Amino acid sequence: MSGRKIVIALGGNAILSGDASAKAQRAAVEATANQLVKLVAKGDRLIISHGNGPQVGNLYLQQEAAASLKNPAMPLDTCVAMTQGSIGYWLENALLKALKANQLEKEVAVIMSQVLVDSADPAFQTPTKPIGPFLTQAEAKVEMAHSDTQFIEDAGRGWRKVVPSPKPISIREHRVINALVEQDIITVAVGGGGIPVIADGLVGVEAVVDKDFASEKLAELVDADLLVILTGVQNVYLNYGQDNQVKLEQVTIQELEQHIQGNQFAKGSMLPKIEAAIEYVKAKPKRKAIITSLENIANLVNGETGTVIVA
Amino acid sequence: MSGRKIVIALGGNAILSGDASAKAQRAAVEATANQLVKLVAKGDRLIISHGNGPQVGNLYLQQEAAASLKNPAMPLDTCVAMTQGSIGYWLENALLKALKANQLEKEVAVIMSQVLVDSADPAFQTPTKPIGPFLTQAEAKVEMAHSDTQFIEDAGRGWRKVVPSPKPISIREHRVINALVEQDIITVAVGGGGIPVIADGLVGVEAVVDKDFASEKLAELVDADLLVILTGVQNVYLNYGQDNQVKLEQVTIQELEQHIQGNQFAKGSMLPKIEAAIEYVKAKPKRKAIITSLENIANLVNGETGTVIVA
Numbered sequence: 001m002s003g004r005k006i007v008i009a010l011g012g013n014a015i016l017s018g019d020a021s022a023k024a025q026r027a028a029v030e031a032t033a034n035q036l037v038k039l040v041a042k043g044d045r046l047i048i049s050h051g052n053g054p055q056v057g058n059l060y061l062q063q064e065a066a067a068s069l070k071n072p073a074m075p076l077d078t079c080v081a082m083t084q085g086s087i088g089y090w091l092e093n094a095l096l097k098a099l100k101a102n103q104l105e106k107e108v109a110v111i112m113s114q115v116l117v118d119s120a121d122p123a124f125q126t127p128t129k130p131i132g133p134f135l136t137q138a139e140a141k142v143e144m145a146h147s148d149t150q151f152i153e154d155a156g157r158g159w160r161k162v163v164p165s166p167k168p169i170s171i172r173e174h175r176v177i178n179a180l181v182e183q184d185i186i187t188v189a190v191g192g193g194g195i196p197v198i199a200d201g202l203v204g205v206e207a208v209v210d211k212d213f214a215s216e217k218l219a220e221l222v223d224a225d226l227l228v229i230l231t232g233v234q235n236v237y238l239n240y241g242q243d244n245q246v247k248l249e250q251v252t253i254q255e256l257e258q259h260i261q262g263n264q265f266a267k268g269s270m271l272p273k274i275e276a277a278i279e280y281v282k283a284k285p286k287r288k289a290i291i292t293s294l295e296n297i298a299n300l301v302n303g304e305t306g307t308v309i310v311a
Numbered sequence: 312m313s314g315r316k317i318v319i320a321l322g323g324n325a326i327l328s329g330d331a332s333a334k335a336q337r338a339a340v341e342a343t344a345n346q347l348v349k350l351v352a353k354g355d356r357l358i359i360s361h362g363n364g365p366q367v368g369n370l371y372l373q374q375e376a377a378a379s380l381k382n383p384a385m386p387l388d389t390c391v392a393m394t395q396g397s398i399g400y401w402l403e404n405a406l407l408k409a410l411k412a413n414q415l416e417k418e419v420a421v422i423m424s425q426v427l428v429d430s431a432d433p434a435f436q437t438p439t440k441p442i443g444p445f446l447t448q449a450e451a452k453v454e455m456a457h458s459d460t461q462f463i464e465d466a467g468r469g470w471r472k473v474v475p476s477p478k479p480i481s482i483r484e485h486r487v488i489n490a491l492v493e494q495d496i497i498t499v500a501v502g503g504g505g506i507p508v509i510a511d512g513l514v515g516v517e518a519v520v521d522k523d524f525a526s527e528k529l530a531e532l533v534d535a536d537l538l539v540i541l542t543g544v545q546n547v548y549l550n551y552g553q554d555n556q557v558k559l560e561q562v563t564i565q566e567l568e569q570h571i572q573g574n575q576f577a578k579g580s581m582l583p584k585i586e587a588a589i590e591y592v593k594a595k596p597k598r599k600a601i602i603t604s605l606e607n608i609a610n611l612v613n614g615e616t617g618t619v620i621v622a
Contacts, residue, residue: 020382021383022383022386022389062373062378062382065376066372066377067373071372074397075333078401081397081399082394082396083393083396085392085393085395086385086393089388089395089423089506089515092425093425093515108487109487111421112396112399112400112403112423114400175418176419179491180490180491183490185487195400197404204404
């Protein structure tokens with residue numbers, strides 16, 4: 001089969017920025033789909049992953065606010081599954097419309113995805129990701145006395161539950177996902193970084209897995225030709241936002257590791273994307289990873305664009 | 312490939328009866344999975360569909376109760392997608408555990424599914440399915456004045472929004488679903504009857520499609536050997552619950568149509584299952600449909616059981 005096998009990771013913030021209505025989110029997803037089909041038209045075979053940060057945060061808040069004995073809030077793993085459902089539906093629906101508009105006859109599949117994590121991952125000892133409503137210190141202390149849940153004071157705004165962010169060790173459905181893409185079916189997978197389950201026993205846990213790391217792991221498992229991580233900027237920069245900023249076009253993992261030492265990349269923002277790209281190219285030295293913007297993706301049709309990470 | 316290709320429709324009430332917590336629903340799903348793997352062990356290839364009535368009702372209530380300008384409630388099509396995500400995850404996770412316990416190496420895939428409906432379906436003129444919170448008559452009138460939404464007085468308990476229940480004309484993902492089952496991958500699909508979208512243009516609508524009709528349509532499209540509709544009783548009965556009740560074992564569609572004329576089957580309960588079974592056998596006269604209970608499903612391993620509907 002011709003065409004590159006590409007794993008493309010979309011940011012959750014690209015879908016939900018200001019307006020959280022379904023209508024506004026779907027409009028953003030439709031704009032994304034119109035860009036992605038340009039690659040499909042060229043013959044590339046896509047596996048599309050996406051973040052869910054704002055969406056799962058909003059859902060979890062609604063669930064907690066409206067919870068009752070008769071209608072209890074769902075735990076975080078189930079909430080992640082729900083956002084894989086909603087965002088996956090929006091993406092598939094938008095892709096099908098964009099394919100039709102471009103007279104492309106392709107099927108699209110959204111695969112519910114479980115990401116395997118290790119119960120011994122040190123992240124479980126130090127939860128870092130705040131989720132859910134803001135509580136007073138007193139309320140948080142009551143909650144902590146009743147459960148293993150940890151709370152932290154969040155930037156002066158109140159106390160929030162924190163959950164761990166363990167590293168992915170595998171994607172349970174990678175063989176199914178590969179079977180689909182090998183049949184030239186556009187596949188949406190590992191939404192929100194996947195539903196975290198402990199590898200030994202497949203027990204769902206209240207945790208979140210970084211979607212860039214999960215996408216990287218999937219790209220390894222399906223032996224993708226290319227891992228593309230989309231972000232808000234067309235390229236990675238050194239000294240970003242300063243007068244002496246330098247655009248990176250092609251960069252080796254050794255160079256990037258030096259820049260990480262030099263604290264060039266923002267934690268929780270560009271840094272995990274860089275780390276995921278490095279991990280992929282280390283695992284697959286003949287492959288490349290690209291970090292660029294959604295707006296620039298059409299240029300991928302002609303080869304490489306954005307910041308290209310090589311061994 | 313050996314083994315029957317079977318579409319099995321599970322009731323949403325089989326997953327959520329009393330306790331709506333994720334823990335209780337997952338326990339019910341695990342019991343179901345333990346039954347279903349008995350068929351897998353025998354070599355049958357399963358496509359599993361499920362209802363979502365109680366789950367989408369609860370989610371919609373939570374969404375409406377907690378909605379704000381910043382965190383608005385999602386429309387019904389997106390809520391259906393969310394329950395495909397949550398129930399699909401629970402089912403896949405439970406099936407994988409049950410497969411492992413039985414030393415069966417199989418993959419499981421949950422496919423987000425859109426059900427195509429006709430905008431000219433008469434159901435859109437007369438919405439019948441009540442959903443969401445109970446309002447006062449005054450509140451309902453305000454809502455009706457502001458939108459096309461219809462409300463009805465629901466059995467003395469208040470006014471509720473009603474949505475149409477159109478007939479399915481196709482399942483958008485049927486080729487993907489068939490490709491998976493043909494590779495011997497256990498596939499969960501058309502959850503909650505599918506996410507209803509207008510066939511012309513794939514526009515999501517606030518509607519619910521009966522899961523038995525959607526499962527029947529899918530069984531036709533993938534050319535299943537057997538359609539199994541699970542319910543609370545082992546067999547269909549005439550004069551059900553009366554002294555002179557008669558158990559149906561093998562029954563023709565002609566006989567069933569006479570019993571429908573005689574008002575033998577409860578609307579919204581056994582009737583749609585009977586109608587779906589008839590529709591399947593009419594479309595595929597060499598095939599059979601079975602209506603039975605989950606508890607009885609292990610007997611399907613040995614051939615036919617429950618009430619068997621034939622041409």
